[in-house]
Amino acid sequence: xxxxxxxxxxxVRFPTSLELDGSDAVNVDPDYSAAYVVIRTDAGDEGxxxxxxxxxxxEILTHAIDAYAGLLLGRDIDELIYDxxxxxxxxxxxxxxxxxxxxxxxxxxxxGALVSALWDIxxxxxxxxxxxxxxxxPAEEIVDVVDFTHIRDALSPQQALDILRAGEDxxxxxxxxxxxxxxxxxxxxxxxLGYSDEKLxxxxxxxxxxxxxxxxxxxxxxxxxDRRRMALARKAVGDLPIAIDANQRWEVSEAIEWVNQLSxxxxxxxxxxxxxxxxxxxxxxxxxVAPVRVATGEAVASRIVFxxxxxxxxxxxxxxxxxxxxxxxxxxxxxxxxxxxxVPVCPHAGGVGLCELVQHFSFFDYAAIxxxxxxxxxxxxxxxxxxxxxxxxxxxxxxxxxxxxGTGAEMLTASRDRWEFPTGAGWLEVGDRAAVTGASVTGxxxxx
Amino acid sequence: xxxxxxxxxxxVRFPTSLELDGSDAVNVDPDYSAAYVVIRTDAGDEGxxxxxxxxxxxEILTHAIDAYAGLLLGRDIDELIYDxxxxxxxxxxxxxxxxxxxxxxxxxxxxGALVSALWDIxxxxxxxxxxxxxxxxPAEEIVDVVDFTHIRDALSPQQALDILRAGEDxxxxxxxxxxxxxxxxxxxxxxxLGYSDEKLxxxxxxxxxxxxxxxxxxxxxxxxxDRRRMALARKAVGDLPIAIDANQRWEVSEAIEWVNQLSxxxxxxxxxxxxxxxxxxxxxxxxxVAPVRVATGEAVASRIVFxxxxxxxxxxxxxxxxxxxxxxxxxxxxxxxxxxxxVPVCPHAGGVGLCELVQHFSFFDYAAIxxxxxxxxxxxxxxxxxxxxxxxxxxxxxxxxxxxxGTGAEMLTASRDRWEFPTGAGWLEVGDRAAVTGASVTGxxxxx
Numbered sequence: 004x005x006x007x008x009x010x011x012x013x014x015v016r017f018p019t020s021l022e023l024d025g026s027d028a029v030n031v032d033p034d035y036s037a038a039y040v041v042i043r044t045d046a047g048d049e050g051x052x053x054x055x056x057x058x059x060x061x062e063i064l065t066h067a068i069d070a071y072a073g074l075l076l077g078r079d080i081d082e083l084i085y086d087x088x089x090x091x092x093x094x095x096x097x098x099x100x101x102x103x104x105x106x107x108x109x110x111x112x113x114x115g116a117l118v119s120a121l122w123d124i125x126x127x128x129x130x131x132x133x134x135x136x137x138x139x140x141p142a143e144e145i146v147d148v149v150d151f152t153h154i155r156d157a158l159s160p161q162q163a164l165d166i167l168r169a170g171e172d173x174x175x176x177x178x179x180x181x182x183x184x185x186x187x188x189x190x191x192x193x194x195x196l197g198y199s200d201e202k203l204x205x206x207x208x209x210x211x212x213x214x215x216x217x218x219x220x221x222x223x224x225x226x227x228x229d230r231r232r233m234a235l236a237r238k239a240v241g242d243l244p245i246a247i248d249a250n251q252r253w254e255v256s257e258a259i260e261w262v263n264q265l266s267x268x269x270x271x272x273x274x275x276x277x278x279x280x281x282x283x284x285x286x287x288x289x290x291x292v293a294p295v296r297v298a299t300g301e302a303v304a305s306r307i308v309f310x311x312x313x314x315x316x317x318x319x320x321x322x323x324x325x326x327x328x329x330x331x332x333x334x335x336x337x338x339x340x341x342x343x344x345x346v347p348v349c350p351h352a353g354g355v356g357l358c359e360l361v362q363h364f365s366f367f368d369y370a371a372i373x374x375x376x377x378x379x380x381x382x383x384x385x386x387x388x389x390x391x392x393x394x395x396x397x398x399x400x401x402x403x404x405x406x407x408x409g410t411g412a413e414m415l416t417a418s419r420d421r422w423e424f425p426t427g428a429g430w431l432e433v434g435d436r437a438a439v440t441g442a443s444v445t446g447x448x449x450x451x
Numbered sequence: 452x453x454x455x456x457x458x459x460x461x462x463v464r465f466p467t468s469l470e471l472d473g474s475d476a477v478n479v480d481p482d483y484s485a486a487y488v489v490i491r492t493d494a495g496d497e498g499x500x501x502x503x504x505x506x507x508x509x510e511i512l513t514h515a516i517d518a519y520a521g522l523l524l525g526r527d528i529d530e531l532i533y534d535x536x537x538x539x540x541x542x543x544x545x546x547x548x549x550x551x552x553x554x555x556x557x558x559x560x561x562x563g564a565l566v567s568a569l570w571d572i573x574x575x576x577x578x579x580x581x582x583x584x585x586x587x588x589p590a591e592e593i594v595d596v597v598d599f600t601h602i603r604d605a606l607s608p609q610q611a612l613d614i615l616r617a618g619e620d621x622x623x624x625x626x627x628x629x630x631x632x633x634x635x636x637x638x639x640x641x642x643x644l645g646y647s648d649e650k651l652x653x654x655x656x657x658x659x660x661x662x663x664x665x666x667x668x669x670x671x672x673x674x675x676x677d678r679r680r681m682a683l684a685r686k687a688v689g690d691l692p693i694a695i696d697a698n699q700r701w702e703v704s705e706a707i708e709w710v711n712q713l714s715x716x717x718x719x720x721x722x723x724x725x726x727x728x729x730x731x732x733x734x735x736x737x738x739x740v741a742p743v744r745v746a747t748g749e750a751v752a753s754r755i756v757f758x759x760x761x762x763x764x765x766x767x768x769x770x771x772x773x774x775x776x777x778x779x780x781x782x783x784x785x786x787x788x789x790x791x792x793x794v795p796v797c798p799h800a801g802g803v804g805l806c807e808l809v810q811h812f813s814f815f816d817y818a819a820i821x822x823x824x825x826x827x828x829x830x831x832x833x834x835x836x837x838x839x840x841x842x843x844x845x846x847x848x849x850x851x852x853x854x855x856x857g858t859g860a861e862m863l864t865a866s867r868d869r870w871e872f873p874t875g876a877g878w879l880e881v882g883d884r885a886a887v888t889g890a891s892v893t894g895x896x897x898x899x
Contacts, residue, residue, distance in 0.1 A: 031546045059518065059547035063557065066514040070507065098479045099507035105699070105750060107728070108556020109511065153726040156703040156735075251553070255604040278601040280555070280755045282730060283762055287604075302553060307728045314731055 005046040005080045010072035010117070012065040013039040015414065016058055016424040017355060017387060018433045033057035035355040035387060038064030038113070039419060040072075042120045044080045048127070051412040052120030054112040054326045055354040061424065067113035070100065075117065084125040088148040091118045091332045095150070107304035111329050118330030119360075123410040133331070133410045134366035138178055142167035145371075149336045150306075150329075157310045163339045170371045177370045185401035186365050187380040189217035189246070191353060193236070196221045200235055207239040214400025216380045217244040217271060223252035226264055233268040244271035251275045251302065255284040259291035272296035272320055279303050285317035298322055301351035305329070306336040313344040320378075324351040325360035331410070334364050342372050353384035358395045359411040362402045390418035453494040453528045458520035458565070460513040461487040463862065464506055464872040465803060465835060466881045481505035483803040483835060486512030486561070487867060488520075490568045492528045496575070499860040500568030502560040502774045503802040509872065515561035518548065523565060532573040536596040539566045539780045543598070555752035559777050566778030567808075571858045581779070581858045582814035586626055590615035593819075597784045598754075598777075605758045611787045618819045625818045633849040634813050635664045635828040637694070639801060641684070642668035648683055655687040662848025664828045665692040665719060671700035674712055681716040692719035699723045699750065703732040707739035720744035720768055727751050733765035746770055749799035753777070754784040761792040768826075772799040773808035779858070782812050790820050801832035806843045807859040810850045838866035 016036040037053040038061050054064045071094050075083070083090040094114040095106060103110045126136045137145065146163050190213075193206035203220075210218045220236055222229040229247075236245055247270045253261060258276035273295055277284045279302040289297040300322030303309055312318045321341045323334050341348045348368055350361040358381070365381045373379075381402055388394035392413035396403040405411055421429040464484040485501040486509050502512045519542050523531070531538040542562040543554060551558040574584045585593065594611050638661075641654035651668075658666045668684055670677040677695075684693055695718045701709060706724035721743055725732045727750040737745040748770030751757055760766050769789045771782055789796045796816055798809040806829070813829045821827075829850055836842035840861035844851040853859055869877040 033547060033550075057547040057550040059521075059545065060515070060551050060558065063511065063515045063518050063551060063561075067508070067511045067557070070511050073507075097507065099481060099505040102481075102505040102750075103508050103511060103560075104556050105726075107752060108552050109515070109558060110508065110556060112551075113511075153699075153702065153729060153732075156732065251601075254601065278553075278755050280753065281601060281759065283759050284601075284604065302550075304555060305728065307726050311729065311731050 005044050005048070007042055007075050007078055007080055008045045009043045010068075010076060011041050011043070012068050012072075013419055014062050014065050014424045015039050015053075015419050015422050016061055016430070017422055018430070019386070020058070021433070036061040036424070037355055037414065038062075038068060038116065039414060040068050040116050040120055042075070042117070042124065044124075046080075048080060048124045050120035050122075050124035050127070051409070051414070052116040052118075052123060052330075053356060053412055053414070054116045055357055063109055064113055064116075067109050068116055071097075071114050071117050080124065084121050084128070087118070087121060087125065087332060088150070090121055091148070091329060092150060094118060095329050106307065106329065111304060112326055115326060115328055115330035115333065118332055119325075119410055119412065122331045123412055126410060127408045130408045132363065132405045132407060134363040134370070134405065135178065137335070137363070137367040138174065138370035142171070145335060148332045149339065150332060151336075153307045154310045154336065154340065157314055158336075158340050158343050162343060166339055166342050166372060170374060173374060174371055177374060181366055181370060182404045185398060185403045186362065186369060187216045187376055188383040188397060188400055188402050189219060189244075189349075189380045190215045190383045190385070191219040191248070192383075192385050193218050194220035194248075196224055200232065203232055204235050204239045207236045211240045211243050213397075215383070216400060217246055219246040219248055219274070219382070221250065222247045222265070223249035223261070226261060229261075229265060233265055233270070237268045245269070246271045246274060246298070248274035249276050251278055253277050255281070255287055258288045262288075262292040262295055266292070266295060270295050272298040274298040274322070275302070280308065282308065282311045282315050282317055285312060286315045289317055289319070296320055298349065300324060301327060303327065306333055306340060309337050309340055313340055313346060318346060321346050321348045322351045323348055323361070323364060325357055325364070338364060338368050338372055342368075347375075347378040349379055350381050352382040353386065355387045356391060356412065356414065358383055358388065359391050359393070359405075362395060362405060363411060365402075366404060390414050453492050453496070455490055455523055455526055455528055456493045457491045458516075458524060459489050459491070460516050460520075461867055462510050462513050462872045463487050463501075463867050463870050464509055464878070465870055466878070467834070468506070469881070484509040484872070485803055485862065486510075486516060486564065487862060488516050488564050488568055490523070490565070490572065492572070494528075496528060496572045498568035498570075498572035498575070499857070499862070500564040500566075500571060500778075501804060501860055501862070502564045503805055511557055512561055512564075515557050516564055519545075519562050519565050528572065532569050532576070535566070535569060535573065535780060536598065538569055539596070539777060540598060542566060543777050554755065554777065559752060560774060563774060563776055563778035563781065566780055567773075567858055567860065570779045571860055574858060575856045578856045580811065580853045580855060582811040582818070582853065583626065585783070585811070585815040586622065586818035590619070593783060596780045597787065598780060599784075601755045602758045602784065602788065605762055606784075606788050606791050610791060614787055614790050614820060618822060621822060622819055625822060629814055629818060630852045633846060633851045634810065634817060635824055636831040636845060636848055636850050637665035637667060637692075637797075637828045638663045638831045638833070639667040639696070640831075640833050641666050642696075644669045644672055648680065651680055652683050652687045655684045659688040659691050661845075663831070664848060665694055667694040667696055667722070667830070669698065670695045670713065671697035671709070674709060677709075677713060681713055681718070685716045693717070694719045694722060694746070696722035697724050699726050701725050703729070703735055706736045710736075710740040710743055714740070714743060718743050720746040722746045722770070723750070728756065730756065730759045730763050730765055733760060734763045737765055737767070744768055746797065748772060749775060751775065754781055754788060757785050757788055761788055761794060766794060769794050769796045770799045771796055771809070771812060773805055773812070786812060786816050786820055790816075795823075795826040797827055798829050800830040801834065803835045804839060804860065804862065806831055806836065807839050807841070807853075810843060810853060811859060813850075814852060838862050
């Protein structure tokens with residue numbers, strides 16, 4: 004028997020707030036961070052996973068991962084990685100820990116990091132990147148890893164199987180195509196609220212020239228600023244789609260009014276117009292801003308909320324996030340739910356490491372689920388990729404297929420150690436300049 | 452200036468899993484626990500708060516409280532306790548910590564414990580129990596502590612003010628009546644799944660004789676067992692209302708079928724028939740099981756989810772929970788939302804300390820918001836009250852008005868120290884007998 008002998012967590016933070024990269028109407032000063040975990044076995048297996056956070060509280064996640072780690076330590080790794088559905092349920096439905104969610108927030112993200120780290124071991128064992136492992140896995144095994152609890156009214160195991168069976172047609176050709184051409188990307192790099200108009204225009208033009216399918220601007224701070232920035236961006240990129248993103252800044256009626264004041268610039272979608280928990284509010288906003296699409300997902304806590312956003316007709320675009328939900332398994336559930344409702348998935352990325360993780364889900368979606376790239380693209384932000392074992396590669400505005408075995412989570416040891424908070428050498432050098440030592444209150448609520 | 456000089460957390464757990472008190476279809480072996488916090492100032496103020504949990508992971512909450520404590524340490528206590536709306540926003544909308552929810556799960560509960568501990572200091576300063584402090588507070592100040600972010604489409608500040616103004620009529624008489632007669636209670640003590648039929652019947656008869664307004668049975672493990680237990684309980688208590696509680700065990704269609712198989716025993720409400728995140732599912736269940744009422748709330752993460760449960764007509768009874776949401780402030784929001792939709796509030800209690808906390812909200816609701824006790828009662832379970840500075844008192848099946856200044860959160864120092872996990876003397880004595888050292892998987896998901 005091969006056993007798990009250690010589960011080691013690390014609080015890794017990057018002082019991004021110093022540059023206002025990643026600033027928006029709600030996340031005014033993020034320090035992009037990872038609550039990082041490595042699972043090791045006595046046979047030398049190594050599985051990496053992490054939860055992305057915005058800085059303060061990253062240690063809550065490492066403690067939460069430690070709490071779930073107690074359920075895995077000493078166990079037979081083969082039993083876990085060849086029954087990843089069972090492994091996930093053991094963590095997520097733990098009878099005592101469940102109270103702390105259930106299936107939402109810190110605990111779901113922590114359990115998800117461990118679930119994904121187990122997938123990392125499985126993929127390394129099979130010498131495949133996650134997207135290819137999933138794409139070549141029998142449909143029955145994919146269905147088996149999905150937790151259908153509380154979503155059966157929208158997606159039954161049989162319906163999931165039917166979707167995957169239909170996806171088998173032409174799969175080998177699509178896998179081959181992905182290896183050559185990759186997958187469409189859009190970029191948020193030009194649009195952070197903290198950037199000057201000059202920088203916005205320059206980066207927008209660069210994005211269009213680089214072949215991205217879309218750019219995205221942060222909005223929601225001030226309507227006059229938004230109109231000016233949107234006009235500048237529209238002029239800079241011509242007919243290229245421009246999405247806008249309010250990061251949950253608005254009330255329901257306010258969202259409708261605000262978006263309608265920007266509609267002359269033809270936004271492709273409005274992202275996170277209000278609380279992502281507000282299923283009914285999104286449905287009302289979608290009616291009020293049509294034909295502008297409504298997108299959300301980076302803060303959607305679980306498949307149960309996604310199910311309802313789809314049932315209520317609240318969204319045109321589903322933005323799954325790699326480390327918000329219960330790991331690879333729950334993201335497969337979210338891909339299948341989206342397919343069932345014929346809603347395209349455009350994953351959330353950026354932060355640190357999210358691009359590296361999330362690309363695998365879109366590649367899998369194209370290869371084995373929907374077989375389509377229409378209206379589908381992966382978010383791209385050009386930050387912090389150099390810290391990863393296999394940084395994402397963008398070629399002609401498209402994600403190139405990842406090749407290294409695993410989920411893409413592995414961060415370089417030197418980076419993890421240098422930016423370990425608060426004792427890593429990087430933090431000792433940054434010292435008092437870091438916003439992480441202070442605190443600020445976010446836009447929503449604070450300004451009312 | 453009077454400053455906060457310490458914020459001390461403690462991981463307090465009681466080995467209740469040894470007796471199967473509190474066992475239900477999902478929470479099969481809880482060790483009732485409190486992530487406890489005491490705020491102290493340099494003037495000798497002391498404010499107590501806690502989050503109730505089921506055991507494993509209680510330390511995640513103490514770490515989370517520590518993370519938020521950094522936002523309060525050293526600050527002027529008067530600025531905080533005389534602007535409790537601002538104090539709450541400073542914690543809950545912190546620009547970096549917000550990512551970990553937002554406004555749900557571990558972080559919301561942790562911030563809520565601190566918010567409530569600040570209220571404890573305020574109430575002690577004014578020498579009043581919380582319910583009386585709230586009931587005698589000017590309507591404008593109550594409105595000022597409510598965070599209307601993302602609920603304005605259902606409840607505006609002006610509407611909240613109107614509700615409170617209407618509640619001023621007859622308030623003094625209702626406060627006087629509460630001090631004499633207390634508030635109706637129902638009890639869950641007879642109905643835990645782990646209890647024998649004999650114990651169920653004996654405790655049901657005792658509850659009826661003691662004057663409780665209702666008893667509640669846990670259901671959802673096995674339909675034949677549920678029918679047998681329901682028949683026994685109905686025979687034992689005659690016409691007394693009997694509620695049933697599935698603790699989120701079912702899918703939507705399964706809930707409807709199951710409840711309809713119990714309808715001949717006339718259940719008063721079905722509680723938590725499915726995931727509490729499933730707003731649309733509850734609406735469908737409510738239609739399918741009428742005239743049986745639908746109740747939920749102990750796991751509802753925020754006012755934003757309650758808003759939608761009310762907007763969608765998903766519930767007949769709103770069961771707020773003292774330590775699930777963002778403290779006293781968010782519970783006031785939930786009371787006002789319920790009043791706006793004319794849905795009665797019957798708070799969740801039990802666990803450890805929840806009875807002590809939650810009674811204050813029902814007393815306040817009667818005195819200053821709805822002025823009604825119709826269809827309203829507070830859950831009561833006879834466990835662990837002896838550990839509190841002012842244990843709840845039940846007289847003729849009703850909660851007697853709490854009298855000590857504060858929120859009711861204060862647990863005796865000796866109890867906290869004895870049951871501090873894992874090093875308290877109690878835990879050293881219990882040792883290996885405790886289920887907390889093991890782990891089990893909950894009903895939902897595990898049995899499928």
